[in-house]
Amino acid sequence: PLVYLVPTPAGSLALIVTPDTIHDLWLDAINETQLIDLLNQTWFAAYRQSQNNRQGWYDAIDSATRQLWEPLMAPLMAHLQQHQIQQATLIPTGYLSLLPLHAAWTEDPNTPTQRRYALDDICIAYAPNAQSLTAAQAISDRVQADSILAIDNPRNDLPNSEREVQAAVSTFPHPTVLRHHQATVDQVRSQLPAANIAHFSCHGTANLNDPLASGLLMSDGLLTLKDIFALNLADHAQGNHGLRLAILSACETGMIGTENADEAISLPTGLLQAGVAAVIASLWAVDDRSTMLLLSKFYDLWRKGNLPPDQSLRQAQIWLRDSTAKEIAAYGGFFTPTPDDRPYAHPFHWAAFSYTGI
Structure with missing residues (x-):
């Protein structure tokens, strides 16, 4: 189903749209004012300082995602x-579009991390609106993932x-790789319309x-x-x-502003409108090594x-x-002095990435 999430001054509303019905789920315990406070006082305040105070940013991610569980994601997960x-597929509107809802969590002593996250219960994708998914589905149906x-x-x-990048291209028969200085704006613009998959490690x-x-x-x-809009990636008349x-393995590609959160265009949203069926961003x-491991x-x-x-x-x-560090070292082919740790358990390392589209 599609799940519209709408914060209002009086509380929030989830509209759960299936082919047959629309269910409404009122979430009175979280309203727009609380969300603005959460974003301004916890989220963005810590993010702006994250270069100098990494622990403060870790704590803010923990705190914000914990606060999203009881009033918002727990009742929604239970209903689904x-x-x-x-x-x-979540269609978060307004200020909810700025947060990693899939990483909302509660304590759970029966898991390796002592937590249960929303993505443990449900496979969550995102979309800016239903119309974009119709176009994305048409692209997905006609494009083979073979280049x-x-x-x-x-x-x-x-x-x-x-x-x-090696992990990305190794399963494709004829990959095109633009390395280092070869990856100019003009080169990428000329190659992009012919590609079926694009991986940006930058x-x-x-x-x-x-x-x-943004870019x-x-x-x-x-x-x-x-x-990218100017390339008309899905224009049949041009043979596209x-x-x-x-896949945008790049920094803060999903961040949008609070000023125009309702109609803001994040990079994933923009790419969907530009003719891409789905975007991972x-x-x-994010940390360079954990991103490499996650995407590999x-x-x-x-x-x-x-x-x-x-x-x-x-x-x-x-x-x-x-x-564990031992399992990751075996996968990544490097040494670890602390084999029993779970070095990437914190949501900082994995929760930044989300899937937008089909």
């Missing part, structure tokens, strides 16, 4: 499970990028005041959302069929394990979160 629903364009570290400042930036100027940093400048999936600046596992599950891409991301997140 009661109706035997295992997969849902990939990979952008590898245009600024030469991501030490784990090469391994990540930095990204969200422009909160001018969303169309991905190439070797010679910014590939903006405006540039659209992209099945774009991160809400905040994603490709294994999707391309070798034949899971759908949204399920592959979810399972890769659970794997990264729950694995």
Whole structure:
């Protein structure tokens, strides 16, 4: 089903839309004012200081996602499970679109991390609106996931990028890889319409005041959302069929501003409108190594394990979160002095990534 999440001054509302019915679920315990306070006083305040105070940002992620459980995600998860629903696409509106709802959590002594998260109960995808999903479904139906364009570290400042890109392209017969200085704005613009999958291992930036100027940093400048719109990726008249999936392994590609949260265009939303069926992107600046591990596992599950891409991301997140250092070292081929730790259990490492689209 589609689940519209609507915060109002008096409380919040979930509208659960299936092919047959619409259920309404009132969530009176969380209103717009509380959300604004949570975002301004906890979330964005800590994020702005995260370069200097990493622990403060870790604590803010923990606190905010914990506060989303009882009033919002617990009743929603219970309702969906009661109706035997295992997969849902959330359409969060307003301020709810700024938070990783799949990482809302409660204590649970029976799990490896002593917590249960929303994504443990349900496979959660996101969408900006229902109309975008209709277009995304049409692209997904006609595009085979058999060719990939990979952008590898245009600024030469991501030490784990090469391994990540290798994991991405290894299961495709004829990958196109633009490495380092080759990844210019013009080169990427010329190659993108011919690709079925695009993997960007590079930095990204969200422009909160001018969303169309948000983009991905190439070797010679910014590939903006405006540039990508101009390519008409899904324009049949030009022979373009659209992209099945774009993976933005870049910093804060999902961040949008509070000023215009209702109509704001995040990069994933913009890419869906530009002719991409689905986008994997991160809400905040993520750790280079944990991203490499997460996305390598994603490709294994999707391309070798034949899971759908949204399920592959979810399972890769659970794997990264729950694995011991020994298990991760065996997978990644490196040494660990602390084999029993769970080094990536904190949601900072895995919860930034979400799946938008089909």
